[in-house]
Amino acid sequence: YxxxxxxxxxxxxxxxxxxxxxxxxxxxxxxxxxxxxxxxxxxxxxxxxxxxxxxxxxxxxFGLLNKSTIEEGEVGFESAIFSPVTIDSGDFSNLVTLVRNNDNVSHHLYVDVVVLSGNFSLIWHGSVITPVTTPTNSTYTLDIGTLGAGDLYGTSPMMTVYLPEGLIVAQYIVQVVLRTEEGVVDQINLTITVTM
Known part of the structure; x- marks a missing residue:
């Protein structure tokens, strides 16, 4: 047409x-x-x-969605994507993130991965990350460490998602939050699709 x-x-x-x-x-x-x-x-x-x-x-x-420009004096995500964005239940997807410290001082960074359901698991540097669970969500925290002024840091934890019984496909929103010692500085919302 x-x-x-x-x-x-x-x-x-x-x-x-x-x-x-x-x-x-x-x-x-x-x-x-x-x-x-x-x-x-x-x-x-x-x-x-x-x-x-x-x-x-x-x-x-060209993979340009979920990318941003970090202005001088700011700390933030340059990009964050799931690769692949669609997985089978029980398989993993890499959460590929690139963080920039464009401030003139070093900052201690944390990345929080927030999901609303409990059927996720996250592995980072070979270790299973234990989430902090509340009645409304589960938060997986990655302690990135100190990032120097002007530096970039990239990481790709593996996220596994399991479909609840009875579902054959689901799409989940995952909030990725960047924090420094001063609090939240950036966040990106991503989606991941899971099939049977």
């Missing part, structure tokens, strides 16, 4: 393809609705991504 547009982005040519969905209304009519935008590498046809708009599709294609 739809027209294709040849578009120049970041030095490459891409086909931008509107994706239409057929939706049945309550009056038994079928209408077409724009469901998103497909982005296809025009040279090879191998890179393909779908987004709600061209920018989202481009960012997904």
């Amino acid at each position: 739809g027209n294709r547009l040849l578009y120049h982005l970041g030095g490459d040519l891409f086909f931008v393809v509107p994706v239409f969905l057929e939706v049945e209304t309550s009056t038994d009519r079928v209408i077409q609705k724009l469901g998103g935008v497909g982005l296809v590498d025009a040279r090879t046809g191998e890179r393909v991504e779908l987004g709600s708009n061209v920018i989202e599709a481009y960012y997904k294609m």
